[in-house]
Amino acid sequence: MSGSLDRLIQLAAKRYGVEAAGLRSEDDVFEKLGIDSFQAVELMSELELEFDVEIPDYELQGVRTFGQLAATIDKRR
């Protein structure tokens, strides 16, 4: 598991009160956290702070799983 994937899962789990152990790379972010697209946008802002990156909106298009999200963050680091 990549370092950012781990950190990302920890942060998301804490933020939305779900069990981090139950979240896997291939899981759907929206479904597992039970969040809508607005909450996802908030989560992104927090992740940007945490990882000190800026991710343009267009790079998030089509991103659905934790693994894809971690890869998008890694690309910018």
Add this chain to the structure above:
Amino acid sequence: MGLSSSVCLDLRRIGSVGEAIRDATVTFKRNDALIEADRNRENGRWTYRELRSEAERFAALVQSHGFVPGDRCAILMQNQAKWPISALGAFWAGATLVPLDYKLTVPEQHALLAHAKPRVLVTEYSRWLDLQREGGPALERMLVLVTEAPENAQLGRALRWESTASGEFRYVARTREDIACIVYSSGTSGTPKGCMLTHDNYLEQAEVLGRLYPIEEQDRYFSVLPTNHAIDFMCGFIVPLLLGAAVVHQRTLRPQYLRASMKKYGITHIALVPTILKNLEERIREKLDELPDWQRRIVDGLTKVNEWVTAREPKHNVSRMLLKPIHDEFGGKLRFIFAGGAFIDPNTARFFYDLGFPVVIGYGLTEASTVATVNDLEPFRPDTVGKPVPGVEIEIRDANEHGVGEVWIRGRTVMKGYLDAPELTREALVDGWLRTGDLGLLDAAGHLKLVGRAKNMIVTEGGKNIYPEDIESNFENLPDCEEYCVFAADFIWPTGKLTGEQLVIVVRPESDEPSEALVLELRKRNRRLPDFKRLAGYVVQTEEFPATASLKIKRNALAERLRTMDRARAIVPLAE
């Protein structure tokens, strides 16, 4: 300020959208035309004079690569200043514009490019990489202009958008009857519906909207909805640039930056879809709930006072004074929120109006330019989609005893037809009338109320038209399933409302009960769909589906049969 005062837009002698904005670039040459922000930074600012020279450079660039009048120019970009610059340059080179939805998937974008066959494609670097990765024969024939490519990037066949033209710019005049745009209203996997809209369609609409909701030189429109969408194309490109106002773009849609930009640039006009409006409402309500009881009561009291003083028409200054802290959250200068694209919850509209933000509710279809009816706010009516705009006729056809029937529209804003789809055109345009497929009634005051759909389709709260037929291909070869069919649940069980619309799949399992494998597969396939296309649940049918001689499912007959079932019991939810 009254609603019908000030600027009077007269476009009678103007031949095209390009010509109209070209005139404005002279009249308002020193005004700001475009401002582009990216988070807290300002990427750039263009006066009307600068807009003119940039658009001319773009036009010269495509002309130097053999672009001729009538050629098509597709734009596939998020909202940014280069969108209107490219659009304007393309118009001045005599183009038919093809605004594409950047939110579609790459294969869907390829399908629309293959259908539209543009000569030029303008897109962002990252999207160009995606388009190339998935290939597509249509790309071979296009000149691709890429924005924001990193310095050492390999662009393949594409050119940098910023390149200097090798030849001179030649202005190309167009006439009112020429096609200005091909706008896809739906049908990414079925037959694409490319609405052919003429310069006359757009100028007629712009003139009417410019009169109803004047935007002035010092005003600033915040372009948040995708510019490829009919609403932003009209309200966030054509109308403000005709009248000397500025259009502000923010490269990210993160709410905190949107709010910051509204304050920083003193936004006066914005167009939103209901889903964003609803989200804003929730945020404001949360904030109000956090207030100590006594403060909350003051806000309630002030809201009541505001409601009373604005009962006949909006009074912006009074509202801003009374409810200053709330207005400050939105920059303090907001005068109008245009809401359309989907059905708006009347309570949400009323909530904003009472707080002093007039929500202009409209109803329209891409097939009829932008809007066919709007609320004139005299008085505010959150329960209807307003009255037909001048020049547009509405008729309710085949009305039942309650006056409810299909909404038909006629006027100069109605499209010429769908590109290369004569059959779809014949279905949609009948004797000069546009059949909308929406069910409604006209009340005594001439306001249109929408109550449902005559067609098997849904419109999401984000304003997307979804045809169930377009989703069916995602469910081919289901295990242990004899046949299936996707429906808009409200088409089977009409609710009389246009909110909370859902899609359902009707399956006929091989045995009486659906197998575990079938349900698992349904869930899996459903997850792969973008969230706005997902099914809410499945319905089990054990009898054979009614079919035509050629074995096509008779949807209406099947829907009729299902109607006898109890909706709540029939739909098994698919969410996990």
